[in-house]
Amino acid sequence: MNASGKWLLISVCLGVLLNPLNSSMVSVALPDLQNVFKLDFMEASWIILSFYIASAIAQPVMGKASDLFGRRPIFLAGLVISFAASALTPLSPYFGMLIVMRIVQAIGTSMMVAVGMAIIRVHITHKQAAALSVLSIFLSGAAAMGPFIGGMLLYLGDWQAIFLINIPFVVASFLLAWRTIPKEEQSAFVTKGGMSFRKWLDLIDAAGILLFTVGLVALLTGLLSVKSSLQISSGNLTALLIGVTALWAFVKHELRTNSPFIPLRTFAKHPVMTFINVQYILVNLLYYSLFFGFPSYLQTVRHVSEFHTGILMLTLGLCSLAASPLAGRWIDKSGPRPALFVSAILMTLGSVWIVTLHPASPMISVCVVLAAFGISNGLNNVGMQAALFQSSPKEIIGVASGLFNTSRYLGTIFSSLLIGVVMGGEFSFQGFRWLGVILALTALSLLVMNLRQNKTGYAPESH
Incomplete structure (x- = not known):
């Protein structure tokens, strides 16, 4: 692998590790977040749920987007979004805003995971298997070491540190990626104006994504609320019914559509x-x-x-x-x-x-x-x-x-x-x-x- 290939690999690895790292560091911060925002355990668990739901949806969608707009723009945009989320999340005055910023962070980091392996496969041709193994080590290592890193950061500072630590990685990855990831030609659908917004929504199965998201979130909200309140209220029952109905409609839709989520x-x-x-x-x-x-x-x-x-x-x-x-x-x-x-x-x-x-x-x-x-x-x-x-x-x-x-x-x-x-x-x-x-x-x-x-x-x- 030549020098340019090594720097390309480093830039991709620094960006890709942010998703597993941020999904795991927060596990140590749950008790601290409960105390700061005066939450019970069920409410605090949404800091985990929201990140994984957003990641599960964003990664396949961004993978399809890269086929149209190119892998370099998606990777760089993901870094910009991750920077904004990491800088703004510590300023969240209440837990609802923290969840919103956490979702934004999941989307940004998912954009890099969705295209990182493809960038290596396309642009690193010499010792490609070794490069992919290095990427896998960064992915699994970041997830495995997250609780340890989170514990160290909480010991040295407050919960905000687990978000601010992303900024040096984002900046380094962006500077390297800007110089090392080659520019690619966009899809003919984009350059010639052949891909309408309606076609794009059909391609990513926006209807399926919406049904899946509404069904999963409503079902999770209903189940967690029932346990928290120890009784089934009309609101809990409504959430459960919405969740089951939306997921049933999702299954029917996915079996019919040509481009299922x-x-x-x-x-x-x-x-x-x-x-x-x-x-x-x-x-x-x-x-x-x-x-x-x-x-x-x-x-x-x-x-x-x-x-x-x-x-x-x-x-x-x-x-x-x-x-x-x-x-x-x-x-x-x-x-x-x-x-x-x-x-x-x-x-x-x-x-x-x-x-x-x-x-x-x-x-x-x-x-x-x-x-x-x-x-x-x-x-x-x-x-x-x-x-x-x-x-x-x-x-x-x-x-x-x-x-x-x-x-x-x-x-x-x-x-x-x-x-x-x-x-x-x-x-x-x-x-x-x-x-x-x-x-x-x-x-x-x-x-x-x-x-x-x-x-x-x-x-x-x-x-």
Whole structure:
């Protein structure tokens, strides 16, 4: 790789890491945000939910936008939006404004994730595999190290620091990207005026996006409100009905449209691939329930400082990073099934271990849980991707990858919903123990699914 290629890679990596970093740093800041804005735990959980919902929608949309307007403009625009959000979010006078800025931040950082890999594939031709592996390390490393970095920033400053830390990365990435990302010709639809606004809305499936967003947000609002108030009011019931109706309409719309936001017909045609995506949802539900729940357990139940919470959460990140390359070599030799089976066992044991914890448990017990989930996450990062490639016909691998990312986001959204529903208004030790019970049952289900899949394999069905 020549010097220009290296600087291009650095510029892309500095921008792409912002999405996973900002999705994970906030996990340590939840108790602090509750105190500052006088929120209960359910209300504070929207700082996580809003980011993942916006990211799940923005990334595929921006991927399509890059095909029309070019990857360089989308990447640079994402950096500008991220800069504005990172600078303005600390000034939010109330929590509603913070959520709005958090959504803007998710959209901006998603723009870079959506085109970062494509930029490397198109413009770095020498040692491309090595460049893509570096990008993957930045993505997974930023997510894994987020709680540790967030804990350090909260120790040194206030919650605003977890947003201001983005600015140096954004500025550095913008300056490098402006000089290193080559200009591209725009789509003929744009240059010749052939793409009308109506056609653009059809292309991105604006109707599907709207139905999906309204349905998901209304359903989440209704479920979380019911738990928080411990009763079903007319407002809660209305939100639940709107959510269910909108999601039902979304499914019908996606099955009819030619350019669906989520191609549901693909799931029906390829049941093995669908099975992999269901597993991936459960894997992320398990991992992120611990990822977002454990910092609050440490700070609220165990009264551990933000600094030491970040240090303890480092166990999760380091084990995940260390397991990933080992998993790659193992899976190359034996395929994904053994690694995914071991991962399911580790998640089951870790979840059961959570149930045994109490407020005076030694910290080594906490590290055991974090290590079990960290190693399993490293195995899953490689194993689930390998299983996807085995289960997906070559002609739809692009669509399969998009669905795979959607499944990851659904898992993270469900994890935040699960924590909010279990905890309600206040994070408690009893709620944390119930969370462990639910995670153990989910992990056991995943283990049974892996046993079943070990008999049938991951090969796609012949038609």
